[in-house]
Amino acid sequence: MPQPDWLREAWSEFAVREVPGSTDNLRILNLFSDxxxxxxxxxxxxxxxxxxxxxxxxxxxxxxxxxMARSYSxxxxxxxxxxxGAIAVFSRTSDRALGHVGFVVGFTRDTLYILGGNQGDAxxxxxxxxxxxxxxxxxx
Numbered sequence: 001m002p003q004p005d006w007l008r009e010a011w012s013e014f015a016v017r018e019v020p021g022s023t024d025n026l027r028i029l030n031l032f033s034d035x036x037x038x039x040x041x042x043x044x045x046x047x048x049x050x051x052x053x054x055x056x057x058x059x060x061x062x063x064x065x066x067x068m069a070r071s072y073s074x075x076x077x078x079x080x081x082x083x084x085g086a087i088a089v090f091s092r093t094s095d096r097a098l099g100h101v102g103f104v105v106g107f108t109r110d111t112l113y114i115l116g117g118n119q120g121d122a123x124x125x126x127x128x129x130x131x132x133x134x135x136x137x138x139x140x
Contacts, residue, residue, distance in 0.1 A: 004085040005059035006139070010103050010115050010123070013051065017122035018043045030054070031117065035063055051117025052087060052101050061139045069099035072137055079136040082107040088114055089135040090128050099134060102126075 003011075016027045024043040028050075032040040035053030049071065053063030064071040073089045082088070082104045092098040102116025111127050119126045 004139075006055045006061060007085040007103055007105070007115070009055040009058045010051070013055070013117070013123045014115070015123060016117075028117075034058060035067075036065060037067060040067075046118060048101050048116055048118040051123065052103070055103070056139065068097070069101040070097065070134065072101045073099075073135040076137040077140045079138050082112055082136055083138075085138075087137045088112055088128070088133060089137070090114075090132045091134055100128075104136070 013027065016025065018028065019025045028043040028047055029041065031047060031050045031054040032038065034057055035050045037050060046067065049064070049067045049069045052072065056063045064075045070089055072087050076087065079086050084104060086104040088102060088104050090100045092100055100116065102114035102119070104112055105115045105125055106113035110130055112130060112133065113125055114128055115125050117123050
């Protein structure tokens with residue numbers, strides 16, 4: 001099945017993981033840099049939006065230019081239904097400023113499967129309940 005360029009970029013980072021302690025993973029720091037945040041110098045800073053931004057930018061698409069996951073809620077074009085490669089934004093707590101963002105790689109009626117950064121301190125696929133979904137977006 002053909003995949004959008006940004007999703008191929010995302011898969012190329014699969015299993016990249018934070019380094020415990022004072023050492024930092026250079027690949028995660030490169031995600032920050034490629035997303036436009038070269039001043040971030042540690043892999044402990046929340047990096048789900050940097051992951052999405054880097055994958056988009058590497059594919060020639062301007063990202064949201066923010067490290068806030070919810071910045072993707074108003075970015076690109078709205079999608080009513082999930083599709084492979086769509087950007088999904090989720091709530092994290094009742095705080096409307098906090099969230100999580102990643103790429104849809106599968107879905108069921110109640111669950112979205114997301115390829116994302118900073119999921120268990122790594123680039124991984126994780127299941128998220130649709131009830132936490134804030135927005136589905138597609139590059140324009």
